[in-house]
Amino acid sequence: MRLFHAPGSPYARIARMAVIELGLEDRVAVTEATLRDPASILLPFNPVGRVPALVLDDGTAITETTPVLMMLDSLVEPARHLLPGPKTPHALAAYGRVLGMLDGIAVWNRELRRPEHERSPGVIALEARRAIRVADELERAVAAGGFAPRDAGFLALVSVFGYCERRHTTFDWRQDRPALAALFDAAQSRPSVARTVPPAGMGSTAPAA
Ligand SMILES: N[C@@H](CCC(=O)N[C@@H](CS)C(=O)NCC(=O)O)C(=O)O
Incomplete structure (x- = not known):
């Protein structure tokens, strides 16, 4: 799967840090995209044009920081999850x-x-x-x-x-x-x-x- 980001984006940085914290670097390729650019490589995947965007192997694009974190968490065992739940x-x-x-x-x-x-x-x-x-x-x-x-x-x-x-x-x-x-x-x-x-x-x- 592929995580689109921009180096200056604080939202995308949360997702990028999560990939590293969760030990997912071998499973998630991190790709830089331009923002507010009609030619951005991001737009065919995410018409919203925002990062972070996590594109799954079947082409599904998960956008917005919290859904992206939910998806990343789902790839590791629950004890390592980053997103707090209603029990905390x-x-x-x-x-x-x-x-x-x-x-x-x-x-x-x-x-x-x-x-x-x-x-x-x-x-x-x-x-x-x-x-x-x-x-x-x-x-x-x-x-x-x-x-x-x-x-x-x-x-x-x-x-x-x-x-x-x-x-x-x-x-x-x-x-x-x-x-x-x-x-x-x-x-x-x-x-x-x-x-x-x-x-x-x-x-x-x-x-x-
Ligand atoms: N609510 C979004 C905000 C994401 C966001 O605003 N990303 C900015 C970069 S920090 C962006 O991609 N902006 C491009 C644009 O507004 O076209 C989230 O939680 O991820």
């Missing part, structure tokens, strides 16, 4: 919270990529407030011992702040968030993290759009 509601809540934060950061970043006269100060202010609010909550959660297991919430957290670090530098997320920063820094030595660091730039298209 705190972990499920943590994963959802980080994904929600990522959605907001993506909107914020997209707004900043517009020509200045097209930007909405209202949207930027709203998304900045949202990001600060969630990051403060994540700081409290990490300080209390949260995000310790290497599950989907942990991978999503690393991906969101990795994106902020490299492609959304306007958000000074480390400021007054020592627990979060320490967790993020410690994660960098994991092979799944070290091997998927996004290129510096802006947005999700490579190298710098």
